[in-house]
Amino acid sequence: MTTTGDKASPFHFDRHAPEYIDHFDDLTHQLHEKCPIAWTETWGGHWVASGYKEVFEIARHGSLLSNDHDVHHERKGWQGITIPSPPGRDTRGGFLEMDPPEQRDWRRAIDPYLSPAAINRWKPMLDDLTRACIDERIETGTIDFVDDLANVVPAIMTLALMGLPLADWEIYCEPAHAQVYTPPTSPDMARVIEMTSVTQQKLLDGIRECRRNPRPGMVLGLIEAEIMGGPASDSDIRDTLGLLIGGGFDTTTALTAHSLQWLGENPTERARLRAELPELIDLATEEFLRYYTPAPGDGRTVTCEYELSGHHLEEGDRLWLSWAMANRDPSVFEEPDAVKIDRRHNRHTSFGLGVHRCIGSNVARTVFKAMLTAVLDRIPDYVCDPSGAVHYDTIGVINGMKHLPATFTPGLRIGKGIEETIGLWQKSIDEEGLARPVTRQG
């Protein structure tokens, strides 16, 4: 029987299974050829949109897809953006599990902390934190790019933007990553949920502290925001901070680890990137974003009947938008399965499409570029140890790595260690109000 990818003849697709990691290219080719929109029976049954055309058409459609996660069954009972919906969750995943106009109000409140102009202000801190991370390792000639660099800088940056104490980054770090790399059916899930609830409490404490002693940052921006005509509750603010932590901590880590691994395996391209960094860094960054798609997709719920490439979507159907697979569509990307660090016209979907475009995209790019630049500058001959590289057990949520050890020719420290550096930047943030929003215009 040939699979048509309809409900009567589903296409087997399981994002959390090892085949998804091991045979991603094959699976993508099959879906593109046979059914760029396909029904699969896994995880309660859902559509998988993998073709660029299909993803583009529906992700930007105003009202066809809903992000709503109706945890208290007040509306239609829809399940938000994760397939399957995380076990035991009774809170929404911030504004990513809302539809406009509510979603728009939340985004407007934090846009001026995350715009290109706002993020540019943080470059000196990012360069200094990156320097400190490398200084901690440079005399030893060994580094774990995940543990010693890519887990650290994005985490501290995220807390800085929120206006929370930088030194707390380690408290949030493990649960933020474990939450995404633990498969939904893992026996470890209970422990992860427990760890997460500790950080949730910590965030609530942070919000209350900011109400008592206001300090600039996104926490204050959200406290002062008008959402649907009134202030937001502490728990809604907490959920949005949780979303920003999930988005801010894990995705840039994933991008950095994969890119450094690829450059380690392709030393000629690494040397070229290093030699032509000003011309190539933007193009290379977009190409790594496309090829490794840190957030490989998002779930949605179909809100009304719709014909898409010969398939019939119905109200209430769950649907997976595969950004990762759309990014490999040969009708848009020449030689889509190759990394070309000078690729042009790269309109990848890695930050999503439509009104839910990743609000942290400017943070991600800037943080990534700071780390990449420093590694190429200071430890350009690194060699990754493939036996020590650990990928996530599931890449159904984030295409990430837990560890990426490497060795290199040792060099000299040029500044203070990470703890002291964090302390100095905390002081500047407090004294100079670095986490203020940019002023509204345009």
Added chain:
Amino acid sequence: MSDGRGRAGGAIRLKVHVDPDKCQGHTLCAMEAPEAFELSDFDGHSTARFETVPAGMEQAVRDAAKTCPEQAIVITD
């Protein structure tokens, strides 16, 4: 400053604008052609710096349009 090239081609000038309903602030247009597109300080959404594309900048504007993930850049002859 009419030059031979403009007249010979019938002086057809491209027009460009960014559709504000489609633009979501991916910023790739300004990365591709900073001389043609300006990003809002507030949310990174884009506007064209001119309506009529100056001579010599046609290719840069076309490249930016091809790079926009939302296909929000509208070019008309």
